[in-house]
Every structure is written in structure tokens, then in C-alpha cells.
Amino acid sequence: MKSTTIRMLRAYLLVASLGAVCIDACVVIAMLVFDVPERIFTSADFRIAMAASLLLLTLAARSAAQAAFEAALASRHVTLDGECRRGRVAMRDDCPHRLLVLLHVRIHGQQLAMSGVSGA
Template identity: 40%
Template sequence: MKQTTVQMIRAHIVTASVAATTIDVFVVSLLFFCKFPETLFETTSFRVLTCVLLVTAVLVTRHAARIAFRAAVKRRHAHFIGPRRDAVCVSAFCPARRLVILHLHFTGMPYVPVHATGW
């Protein structure tokens, strides 16, 4: 399997894991602080809702990362480099640098660290 494919899969799994942890914290807080019954969270409808929330969280994160990438390119915080202009270098001063790099991992675009280019 290619390295970019592994990075794409990893980015989606990590994003889903963070969303699942957030959902889990919310459910545990409902159990302890609001005294919801445990059987409420064992139903099929809750499992479907959780799955929908996970997919939605990944899609919303992808969308936010794409918006951050487009803004970084527009404001010249990110630029394409390489002989085929297929790799991207992101400035250390980019305000949404982490989201821009996450977009690169989501899409499988090669990312070149700043120190490698001297930019």
C-alpha cells in the first residue's frame, strides 16, 4: 500500500476516534450527572445515531480543513512546489496550519516540511 494511502486512512481513523471519544464523554456525563438509564444507550437507534454522528464529524472536519487549505493558498501561507507542482509547503506562520496539513493528509497530497524548503 502506498504511503499516501496509509496517511489518508490514518487521518480519517484519527478524526473518527476523536469524534468517538467526544461522544463517549458526552454519554458518560449523561449517565453520571443527569442519571439517564444505561438501557437508553444500548438501543439500535442510539447505535445508528452514533454512527451518523461519527460520519458527520468526519465530513465536517474534512470540509473545515478544505476551507482552511483554500484560504492558506489564497493568502500565500501555502504554495505548491516540486517539478510537477504536486507537493505543498505550508508556512510556519499560517494561522490554520494544522487544519491545512490535515487537509493534505485527507486528500493524499504530499506535504513538504518547511525546514526542508527553507521557506
């Protein structure tokens, strides 16, 4: 498997894992604070709903990362080396959407070149 594919899959796995942690926290709070019975969280319907929730969370994170990348391009915190969107990405140190831009770069298999310039 190519290293870009592995990085892309790791990015998706990271987003899904963070979503699963949030869902687990909500389940624990529901059980402890609201006295929701455990049998509700072991049903097939709940599992299907949570799988769908993870899918939607992943798509929402991808969409947020895309929007952050486009905003960083517009503000010149990110530049593309090359003519197409698959080129090498240079990101300035002071990029306000840094984590989401990094997620976008990982998801799309682009190469990252850090640019130390912090003023424009």
C-alpha cells in the same frame, strides 16, 4: 497498500476517534449528571445515530480542513508546487491554520514540504 493511502486512512481514523471520544464524554456526562439510564445507550437506535454522527463529524472535519487549506492558499501561507491540486504542498511555519491544513494534506494524499520562511 501505498503509503499515501495509509496516511489518508490514518487521518480519517484520527478524526473518527476524536469524534468517538467526544461522544463517549457526552454519554458519561448524561449518565452521571442527568441520570439517563444505561439501556438507552445500548439500543440499536442509539448505535445507528452515533455511527451517523461519526460520519457527519468526519465530513465536517474534511470540509473545515478544505476551507482552511483554501484560506492558507489565499493568504500565501501555503503554496502548491505543480499545476494541479495533487502537487507538493509547501507550508510556512507561521501558518495560522496549520493543523487543519495538515489534515487536508493527509486526507488528499499530497506530499508536504515545510517552508521555513515566516515573513512575506
